[in-house]
Amino acid sequence: MRIPILKLHDCLLVSIQWELDDQTALQFQEDLLKKIHDTSANGVVIDLTSIDFIDSFIAKVLGDVIEMSHLMGAKVVITGIQPAVAITLTELGIGLNNVLTALDLEKGLEKLQQELGE
Amino acid sequence: MDNQSCVKIINEWDIVSARQLGRNVAKELGFGTVDQARITTAISELARNIFLYAGQGQICIEKMYESGKVGLRIISIDKGPGISDIRQVMEDGYSTSGGLGAGLPGVKRLMDEFMIDSNPGEGTDIQATKWLR
Numbered sequence: 001m002r003i004p005i006l007k008l009h010d011c012l013l014v015s016i017q018w019e020l021d022d023q024t025a026l027q028f029q030e031d032l033l034k035k036i037h038d039t040s041a042n043g044v045v046i047d048l049t050s051i052d053f054i055d056s057f058i059a060k061v062l063g064d065v066i067e068m069s070h071l072m073g074a075k076v077v078i079t080g081i082q083p084a085v086a087i088t089l090t091e092l093g094i095g096l097n098n099v100l101t102a103l104d105l106e107k108g109l110e111k112l113q114q115e116l117g118e
Numbered sequence: 119m120d121n122q123s124c125v126k127i128i129n130e131w132d133i134v135s136a137r138q139l140g141r142n143v144a145k146e147l148g149f150g151t152v153d154q155a156r157i158t159t160a161i162s163e164l165a166r167n168i169f170l171y172a173g174q175g176q177i178c179i180e181k182m183y184e185s186g187k188v189g190l191r192i193i194s195i196d197k198g199p200g201i202s203d204i205r206q207v208m209e210d211g212y213s214t215s216g217g218l219g220a221g222l223p224g225v226k227r228l229m230d231e232f233m234i235d236s237n238p239g240e241g242t243d244i245q246a247t248k249w250l251r
Contacts, residue, residue, distance in 0.1 A: 019137075022130045053137075053155040055162035056221065084155035092159060092224035093210055 003028045005035045011112060012036065012074075013105075015047040025061040032065055036074045043112040044069055047105050049080030059094045066099055075115050076100065079108035124178040125165075127196075133165040136177040143179045144190055148250060156228040157190060157248055163225050164194040164244060172198020172241065182247060189249040192229070197241040204234055 001024060006013040012035055020028075032044065046062070048054075054062075066076045077100040081089075089096065100115065102108035123143070125136040140161040144154045161177060168175040175196025182189035201207050210223045222244075226232040229246040236242040 019134065021134050052151065053158045053162070055159050055166070056224065057162070057166055082151075082155075084152040087152050088155045088159045088228060091156070091227045092163075093227070094224075 172196035194244040201236040
């Protein structure tokens with residue numbers, strides 16, 4: 001199953017709605033970069049509200065896709081990280097440093113606009 | 119055994135099955151959402167280690183009832199190459215796979231008890247337990 005990527009003005013919106021397996025995560029990485037290329041999007045919001053756990057593999061794929069998007073000139077904001085996910089990621093020893101985050105989709109889009117406005 | 123269910127780890131889809139099994143048992147035992155996430159994440163890390171380093175093995179989830187306490191034990195067994203320097207793999211940031219190196223020390227922090235037994239050439243046996251508070 002592929003994760004849908006929606007275009008909104010010059011941004012892309014992604015809502016991850018189900019537990020990611022390795023293949024889906026890697027496919028998403030490729031799909032997002034291609035979509036950034038095809039739409040010339042400046043920013044991406046990835047919403048994780050429905051995700052109830054993230055392991056080191058998924059964290060690495062997410063961190064990598066953020067890095068890759070930056071290389072292509074698009075900023076990424078991660079939104080909706082649940083309390084349980086924040087706790088386990090930190091205990092696991094994963095900081096996701098230098099990643100833009102926001103509480104929810106609305107705040108994420110605001111943050112993205114601020115970042116892109118500068 | 120009634121209190122134990124196992125998933126064979128052969129391909130990456132089995133990692134998903136092992137997590138789902140663990141999450142279901144954690145829910146059934148009454149663990150809250152944060153502990154469910156800890157248990158699911160720990161299983162995912164252990165199952166991935168089997169898949170990456172040993173090729174195959176199994177993850178068993180055991181319901182624990184000990185002196186009035188209820189808990190969940192994850193048992194990870196493989197007959198892979200084993201670990202020659204356990205102290206080294208228990209250091210944060212150590213990795214041979216180019217991953218994040220969060221593996222075993224992370225699992226230890228997520229769970230309440232952690233035990234590892236490994237011999238080079240024979241395989242690795244890990245038990246990690248979370249108790250219901």
